[in-house]
Amino acid sequence: GGGAPPPPPKKPLAKLRRAIRQALGDATTLASRDLQAILAGHAADVDFMADYQTVRGFILAGRVAGRRRWRAALVSGPKADWQDRARTILLRMGWDTADPELWRAGEARFYPWAADAARDRWFAHQLREAWRARRFDAFTKADRRDSALVRGYPWAEALGRRARRLFQDTDAHGRAILTGAAVSDACMSIIVGDCAPAGPARAPRLLDWCPWRGAAAAPTWAHLSWECSALEARRPTRPRDILQARLAWPAAASFYDLEVLERLREVRIAVLERRWGPMRGSAAARA
Numbered sequence: 001g002g003g004a005p006p007p008p009p010k011k012p013l014a015k016l017r018r019a020i021r022q023a024l025g026d027a028t029t030l031a032s033r034d035l036q037a038i039l040a041g042h043a044a045d046v047d048f049m050a051d052y053q054t055v056r057g058f059i060l061a062g063r064v065a066g067r068r069r070w071r072a073a074l075v076s077g078p079k080a081d082w083q084d085r086a087r088t089i090l091l092r093m094g095w096d097t098a099d100p101e102l103w104r105a106g107e108a109r110f111y112p113w114a115a116d117a118a119r120d121r122w123f124a125h126q127l128r129e130a131w132r133a134r135r136f137d138a139f140t141k142a143d144r145r146d147s148a149l150v151r152g153y154p155w156a157e158a159l160g161r162r163a164r165r166l167f168q169d170t171d172a173h174g175r176a177i178l179t180g181a182a183v184s185d186a187c188m189s190i191i192v193g194d195c196a197p198a199g200p201a202r203a204p205r206l207l208d209w210c211p212w213r214g215a216a217a218a219p220t221w222a223h224l225s226w227e228c229s230a231l232e233a234r235r236p237t238r239p240r241d242i243l244q245a246r247l248a249w250p251a252a253a254s255f256y257d258l259e260v261l262e263r264l265r266e267v268r269i270a271v272l273e274r275r276w277g278p279m280r281g282s283a284a285a286r287a
Contacts, residue, residue, distance in 0.1 A: 031179035032147070034139035035247075038160060039167040039178060042128045051089045052127060058086040059112050059120075093130040105130075132160050139180075146180050150243050162250040166261055177248050177264045183271050185211055185219035211274070221246070225267050236263055 037045050042052075061082075087097045096104045103110045110123050133155045140150055167178050176182070186207050210217040212230035217223055224231055226238040226245065236259040241251035248264050250257035 030181040030183065031176065032139050032142065032144065034135040034142070035179040038132050038135050039164055039175070041164070042131055045131070048131050051092075052124075054082075055086050055089055055127065056124070058082055062113055063115055093127055093134070095130075129157055132157075136160070144180065146182070146246050149246055153243055159249065159251075162253055162257065166248065166250065166257065170261060170265070173265045173268050174248075174261055177261060177268060180247060182221045182246070182264065183268055184221040184224050185271055185274075187221070188271060188275060221267075224271065225264055231267060231270065234263070234266070236260060 042048050090097050090103065094105045095110075101111065101113070103112060105126065108126060110119065110126075136155045140147055140153055163178060167175055170178070189207055208216060208218060210219045210223065210228060210230075212219065212224070212228050217228070219228075222245070226235070236256065239245040239251065239260055243249045244251045244257075244260055248257075248261040250260075
């Protein structure tokens, strides 16, 4: 009896989301929520898990009731609402359920009422991957500097898998890089509100002046990471892939991926230490 469970209330969900982000080490508002979600994993996204369980429960209930009885029960009542919710969720994930016997997503096909453990695992993976692709697409379309650089960048399952491995094996600074929380002197100048390097001389604006070189050059993230001669120690070759050059997302599985992430991590620590002293995880802090 009954239909789908009601959607969870919004206020407790907001508190749960914050608690999960804090547990995962989210200590910055500069990071992209979409990239954080992808790298932390689908299980940490309470909205996705609610949608996933709604669809999964809908399928299992139909199999238990039997196809004919279940289809008759969907004509009206709470089960019809359940079906509408499941269809809305699936449509958002790219699945066409106009034919209740055969769901379609491009060339993919799924028979919801046929109990098949292997196909069920495959379908669950498709839902998770569709969620990751939607979150990445949202990131590329966001009103962010890094998003503007990678606008139209195609999602690939292997790309996400490699980035998640790096995310799991690095520290808070590395995770900040992978989620878009890079900080340059130009960025910090805007955040803090000053317009010149620290020190007695208040000469050129920091937005137009590289404090590392002591020369005219905008100290942007790209400049500090790949161009500044004062920060070229241990600097690997600049990645050709824009997503890797900006966010350290690996274009291909190789040791080079670790070198790029470590390079960007070191630059982030150097920028922060220049203002506030040794940071946890830096060479200066370990000395």
